[in-house]
Amino acid sequence: MAATNTKINRRQFLKASASAVISLAVVGSAAYYFKDKSNIREKGYLRPPGSRAEKDFLFACIKCGLCVQICPVHAIKLADWNDGLAYGTPFIDPNVQACDYSCDAIQCAETCPTAAIDFQIFKHAGNEAVAPLFKKYPDGQFPKDINPFEVQILAMKRADKIGEAEVPNPTQCLAYHGQGYKGKLGHGNKGILRPPGTKERIKIQETEVNREICDLCVTYCPLGDEAIVLDKLEDGKFLPKVKDGCVGCGVCQMVCPTDPVAIVVKPVDKEPQFA
Numbered sequence: 001m002a003a004t005n006t007k008i009n010r011r012q013f014l015k016a017s018a019s020a021v022i023s024l025a026v027v028g029s030a031a032y033y034f035k036d037k038s039n040i041r042e043k044g045y046l047r048p049p050g051s052r053a054e055k056d057f058l059f060a061c062i063k064c065g066l067c068v069q070i071c072p073v074h075a076i077k078l079a080d081w082n083d084g085l086a087y088g089t090p091f092i093d094p095n096v097q098a099c100d101y102s103c104d105a106i107q108c109a110e111t112c113p114t115a116a117i118d119f120q121i122f123k124h125a126g127n128e129a130v131a132p133l134f135k136k137y138p139d140g141q142f143p144k145d146i147n148p149f150e151v152q153i154l155a156m157k158r159a160d161k162i163g164e165a166e167v168p169n170p171t172q173c174l175a176y177h178g179q180g181y182k183g184k185l186g187h188g189n190k191g192i193l194r195p196p197g198t199k200e201r202i203k204i205q206e207t208e209v210n211r212e213i214c215d216l217c218v219t220y221c222p223l224g225d226e227a228i229v230l231d232k233l234e235d236g237k238f239l240p241k242v243k244d245g246c247v248g249c250g251v252c253q254m255v256c257p258t259d260p261v262a263i264v265v266k267p268v269d270k271e272p273q274f275a
């Protein structure tokens with residue numbers, strides 16, 4: 001009886017060993033397969049505003065998904081297995097849905113439990129911008145043209161650069177050919193946006209525009225002419241010119257009507273602090 005048990009146990013042992021070897025082989029192959037897979041940055045996706053440098057971010061993000069849930073325009077998605085080590089971490093694809101700061105208070109950063117998205121930079125920038133106002137108007141009687149809340153929000157939007165827009169191939173741009181645009185915003189994508197100077201969000205696929213010369217990337221940019229202008233070239237053609245104030249929110253790419261899009265936002269490199 002004891003001998004039979006030993007035999008069965010040996011068989012079980014061999015079976016378990018074989019399973020372990022197969023599992024290791026599978027995990028090893030998967031690791032080998034994924035190690036060379038491009039991560040989300042190499043795909044041109046952006047990290048949410050306030051995100052730490054890529055190495056620090058991968059270390060700090062616990063993949064809880066809270067930033068995904070809180071974003072009012074559903075700009076943030078979680079990376080899948082094809083994104084290698086970035087699996088489960090949040091990203092923004094500006095070709096589909098940009099970060100247009102519709103939340104005002106940068107809620108993804110505010111809600112992040114590990115500061116992988118760091119709210120402090122926004123808080124400091126906002127406070128620094130409004131502090132002189134409160135000194136100047138200690139009784140809170142601000143002139144009509146000054147809204148401290150708006151001053152604070154604008155400073156927060158400027159506080160972090162997640163990407164930079166560029167027009168890699170001018171011949172794809174309608175303005176470069178002196179062409180206008182009449183039709184729906186965007187290039188068939190379903191984005192949501194709060195146009196500059198307004199309080200309501202619009203659905204880009206339901207928004208009709210009509211421009212003699214296309215300048216949609218310029219007029220929908222939440223940071224205006226400090227980030228992008230329509231430049232008149234020497235030969236009389238036009239081209240969007242991206243300026244230092246661009247923070248890489250992706251709105252210009254989201255609303256551009258050409259396919260493929262003429263203006264794209266590339267993620268910028270940040271200096272790692274910890275890795």
Ligand code: SF4
Nearest residue numbers: 061062064065067112
């Ligand atoms: S809230 Fe922070 S920790 Fe959670 S998924 Fe987003 S970035 Fe990662």
Ligand code: SF4
Nearest residue numbers: 173174214217256262
């Ligand atoms: S929205 Fe696109 S096509 Fe129109 S001006 Fe900007 S880059 Fe050119």
Ligand code: SF4
Nearest residue numbers: 221246248249250252
């Ligand atoms: S140019 Fe404006 S809309 Fe485009 S990424 Fe920069 S800040 Fe955003």
